[in-house]
Amino acid sequence: MDELITMTAAELSAAMAAGDVSAADVTEAHLDRIAAVDDRVKAFLHVAADDARARAREVDARRKAGEPLGPLAGVPVAVKDLFTTIGMPTTCGSKILGDWHPPYESTITQRLRNAGAILIGKTNMDEFAMGSSTENSGFGPSHNPWDLAKVPGGSSGGSAAAVAAHMAPLALGTDTGGSIRQPAAVCGIVGTKPTYGGSSRYGVVAFASSLDTPGPLGRTVLDTALLHEVMSGHDPMDSTSINAPVPPVVEAARHGDVAGLRIGVVTEFAGDGYQPGVMARFTEAVELLESLGAKV
Structure with missing residues (x-):
């Protein structure tokens, strides 16, 4: 199980496709890791353990039935608690929202669900994304897994800390003025801000709508490219969405x-x-x- 949490998303995808490991095993390994370390790192506000296990079993059943699956099928993804998600609370790091359960799903998390990704939980953030250290959450600060006395950056600090601490190989963040790139740098991982309009804002609680950009975090460039391609693309529900094909970022990451x-x-x-x-x-x-x- 320790080996599974240190593998990249691309490695996990290949291992599951080859039948060397199941999505259930991958999910359980990361849930065990969260249980072991997150009481100190405090990256997560909500861990969707039961739902993650159920969806992992679904992926395994689909793979056993011979159904063609995408590269993120069975791969755990941590989600910044700014994305609306059915079946999980969305607090935006604020006690104002408390235990609010949205009645609709964000476009990006729905695309991940459709792709078979395992949404393993919601991550801590500066309240309503207003901050750059994840010290300003209504539920307490997150910590940098490399040095618990230091911050993980923000406002996507919970997502960056979760990836750096091997609690998830991938995570979603949002970037208005650096809130993916800065915590990625502070936690020693990879984070990218897609071109504005390249990733849908529908279901992302707004900070500054003319700048907010959802994007991927991972431990390698290839992993972030894999998440980028699945989460991105035109969305008629977002008036600023770019109506154009998603650039071949995975091909560029592999053979650039x-x-x-x-x-x-x-x-x-x-x-x-x-x-x-x-x-x-x-x-x-x-x-x-x-x-x-x-x-x-």
Whole structure:
């Protein structure tokens, strides 16, 4: 079971497709991990254990029957508690909503359900997404799993902490002014903000509607690309949704070529105040990109 929680979403998907492990086993391993560590990390506001187990059994039955399944079938996903979900509370990190159970499902979580992903629970956040440390939740702060005395970033800090602590291989967040990218960086994982309009806002409680963008978090670029492709796409329920095909981000993650790519970097990134470890990793990334033919 310990091996299952350290595998990437892509690895778990391949193992389940090959019949090496069941969705039920994958789900149980992550529920066990949540039970073991989340009393300290406090990434989750709600764990949907019974529903997750039931949906995992459904995925296993569909696979046994020979039904073609997508790459996220049986893969656990943690959901920022800003997405409306039927059968789970949606609090937005606020006691104002308390135990509110929405009467409708967000487009993105419905797409994940349709794809066979296992929505394992709802994650903590700064109240109504107004913050950048997940210290401002009405239900108490989340902690960085690398150092419990530090913050996990925010406002998607619960989602980032859940992924970093191996409680879920993937998570949903929202980004208005950095609320996916910043906690991903603080927790040492991967988080991306899709192009505005590329992921539906329907069923996402608004902070700033002209900026709010749902997006994926994972431990690898490929994992975030897998989640991106499933969650994204045109939605007539969102008036700002882009009516265009989803870019082939999974193909780019698997076989992308950065030769000739020009990457702009803010000059202040090399200024005073950065920790040596951060600067060292940044320098390594620049050197790797330049060795692959990119110009930074």
